[in-house]
Amino acid sequence: MTIVRDNIEMFMRYLSIEKNCSPLTIEHYEKDIMHFASFMKQQAISDFAAVSYVLVRHYLIVLHDASYSRNTVARKISSLRSFFRFLNKEESISHNPFAMASLPKKGRQLPHFLYQEEMEQLFSVCSLEDPLGQRNQAILELLYGTGIRVSECCSIKVKDVDLSMETVLIMGKGRKERYVPVGSFALSAITRYLEDGRLKLSGKSSVKSDSLFLNYKGEPLSSRSVRTILNKIIEQSSLNVHISPHVLRHTFATHMLNEGADLRAVQELLGHAHLSSTQVYTHVTKDHLKKIYNNAHPRA
Missing domain, CATH: 1.10.150 (DNA polymerase; domain 1)
Structure with a gap:
């Protein structure tokens, strides 16, 4: 072989x-x-x-x-x-035997997302007194506050964060760059981490890293480690739900659209090349649907 x-x-x-x-x-x-x-x-x-x-x-x-x-x-x-x-x-084979294989029609499932009350529970878990807790809170706030992918989160350098302009430079798929706005809660969490937790983590390694998020050894944090961090946050909370970096991305998009954000603006924020990728988030929650009905129907 x-x-x-x-x-x-x-x-x-x-x-x-x-x-x-x-x-x-x-x-x-x-x-x-x-x-x-x-x-x-x-x-x-x-x-x-x-x-x-x-x-x-x-x-x-x-x-x-x-x-x-x-x-x-x-x-x-x-x-x-x-x-x-x-x-x-590459001329290693003479034909593509999979060219004629038809793709089965994909099942359309609504993206799994968290409600705002569930997110509040997650934000109350991390200890803000130690470096790892500060880092974890900053990651959680940033993923939910921007909707960026976990790989994009791990590739952020310290210089990519502009606290005065309240933006972060993101390197997306295909090495396409985009600036994303960062909300006040995420900015506060990142500032706290930069001024305290990251300095302490950085001091644990003899080789200085320019990555924003570091592990306990002072080395760049991996995507797998972020998933482990989120799992621990769920364990420490009282929530009985599945969470992943992509669930936070789903949550960001769903909450933005439910509050009236423009679809194309959300597409730009998510870094989607095609609008069809963003349209999957145009579902609405039952509570939001009921609110619209009560406000719009004359006999509600």
């Missing part, structure tokens, strides 16, 4: 260097391709060039029998189609 490994590694380098994909995106691609490579091994096929459309159909049946969701199957097919297109372009 040496050829298979070489092909996969070549594609991973392409995603990282030429496509500027995030580490999480690359991880998902690799996971999907390795899953198919494992299936190939079971079928005694040791080269991607030997993959046929018949084998692809067999793989889709295996995915169906394994009860994968439509969204997961669609993602796997999309990943493999891109991978085989790359191999075809």
Whole structure:
């Protein structure tokens, strides 16, 4: 399976260097391709060039029998189609066997978000007396207050924060830069962290980092660590909900639109290339819907 490994590694380098994909995106691609490579091994096929459309159909049946969701199957097919297109372009294979594979229609699910009362509970958890508590509060306020992605949050440098202009420079997908406004609560949390907690964390490492958020060793914080931090905040709160950095992004967009923000403005803040990506957040909560009804209907 040496050829298979070489092909996969070549594609991973392409995603990282030429496509500027995030580490999480690359991880998902690799996971999907390795899953198919494992299936190939079971079928005694040791080269991607030997993959046929018949084998692809067999793989889709295996995915169906394994009860994968439509969204997961669609993602796997999309990943493999891109991978085989790359191999075809590099002339490692003569055709793309996934070109004819149809994507299952994705199920449309409303994004999971938190209510304002739930967010208030989260904000009351972190201890503001120690460096890690100050850092965690700043992360929580920033993620909710701006709707940025966790990878964007971890890539922020100290110089990217402009406290006087109340903005943060964000490096988005495809290395596209955008300035996002930062609210008063997030600004207060970041200022407290910069003036106290970050100075103490920075002193724990002999190599000084320009990253805004540092771990307990004084090194740049990773996306995985942010997810761990949020899980601990949930454990310390009385909430029985699932939370992730993306749930906070969903919450930001939902609350903005529910309060009357313009859809295109939210698109710009989220860093979406297409408006259709933002439109998924145009759902409204039952409370908001009832409020609109009571205010608008003459017989309410």
